[in-house]
Amino acid sequence: MTFSKQKNPWRKIALMSAILGLPGAAMADWGLNLTKGVTPYSNTVYDLHMLILGVCVVVGIVVFGLIFYSVIAFRKSAGAKAAQWHESTKVEILWTLVPFLILIGMAVPATHALIMMENVSNADMTIKVTGYQWKWHYQYLDDGINFFSTLESGSNMARQLKSGVDPKTVPNYLLEVDNHLVVPVGKKIRFLTTAGDVIHAWWVPALGWKRDAIPGYINESWAEIQTPGTYRGQCAELCGKDHGFMPIVVDALSAEDYAAWVTKMKAATQHADAGAAVPAAAVAQQ
Numbered sequence: 629m630t631f632s633k634q635k636n637p638w639r640k641i642a643l644m645s646a647i648l649g650l651p652g653a654a655m656a657d658w659g660l661n662l663t664k665g666v667t668p669y670s671n672t673v674y675d676l677h678m679l680i681l682g683v684c685v686v687v688g689i690v691v692f693g694l695i696f697y698s699v700i701a702f703r704k705s706a707g708a709k710a711a712q713w714h715e716s717t718k719v720e721i722l723w724t725l726v727p728f729l730i731l732i733g734m735a736v737p738a739t740h741a742l743i744m745m746e747n748v749s750n751a752d753m754t755i756k757v758t759g760y761q762w763k764w765h766y767q768y769l770d771d772g773i774n775f776f777s778t779l780e781s782g783s784n785m786a787r788q789l790k791s792g793v794d795p796k797t798v799p800n801y802l803l804e805v806d807n808h809l810v811v812p813v814g815k816k817i818r819f820l821t822t823a824g825d826v827i828h829a830w831w832v833p834a835l836g837w838k839r840d841a842i843p844g845y846i847n848e849s850w851a852e853i854q855t856p857g858t859y860r861g862q863c864a865e866l867c868g869k870d871h872g873f874m875p876i877v878v879d880a881l882s883a884e885d886y887a888a889w890v891t892k893m894k895a896a897t898q899h900a901d902a903g904a905a906v907p908a909a910a911v912a913q914q
């Protein structure tokens with residue numbers, strides 16, 4: 629079949645089919661699929677997503693296949709006559725049993741993922757995350773380090789009405805903060821999430837979860853980042869007029885780099901405690 633004519637509708641259909649038939653890697657480049665993230669938990673979520681997507685696709689193909697087959701093969705114009713029958717125990721058992729088994733097949737890995745998510749035991753370190761309008765406060769409970777993390781000044785300037793700054797010229801516009809949350813790779817980090825005013829939500833997609841930050845409640849979660857890098861996220865609960873301006877940036881460092889950062893931060897904090905009166909945010913920047 630050739631597609632020489634520009635307006636041939638089959639050309640478009642064939643093109644779409646070819647695009648949809650591309651292998652998974654190409655689809656990933658498009659950014660259409662859920663991303664894998666950088667933690668074992670995010671990988672579990674990804675696998676669960678792919679499994680359930682697969683089940684849905686197969687069920688969809690079977691159901692729509694049967695519908696189209698019935699409509700075409702047994703159409704009135706082809707002389708089909710409606711069968712007259714009543715009840716079929718066999719069919720009823722089948723259409724109860726098959727969805728039941730499919731649901732069990734999905735519930736087992738889903739429950740496994742939920743249990744994995746809730747298991748914050750044996751953590752190597754704990755970070756308390758408190759949401760405020762409109763910034764984050766991080767407390768390293770084991771090391772006594774704490775600092776606020778707010779929208780980086782370049783983004784903050786550009787976002788102002790009639791600022792005259794083109795947001796396209798600001799690197800990581802609205803996704804950059806003054807003080808990054810620094811964590812080590814390969815360590816199980818327990819996060820305690822809460823808020824000081826209204827409900828916020830701490831969300832870094834690469835970690836594979838999102839946690840509500842609720843005043844008066846402590847929500848627990850954990851992450852073990854496998855790959856060093858910078859991972860960005862945002863507040864994911866509409867928390868007021870500047871909800872869109874309290875991003876999250878996580879720097880995952882190797883064990884040595886992290887230890888060096890902790891030493892530097894502790895020294896800066898001691899310096900501040902000794903009467904230098906350095907604000908916490910400024911301490912974190914050093």
Ligand SMILES: [Cu+2]
Nearest residue numbers: 828863867871
């Ligand atoms: Cu918020």
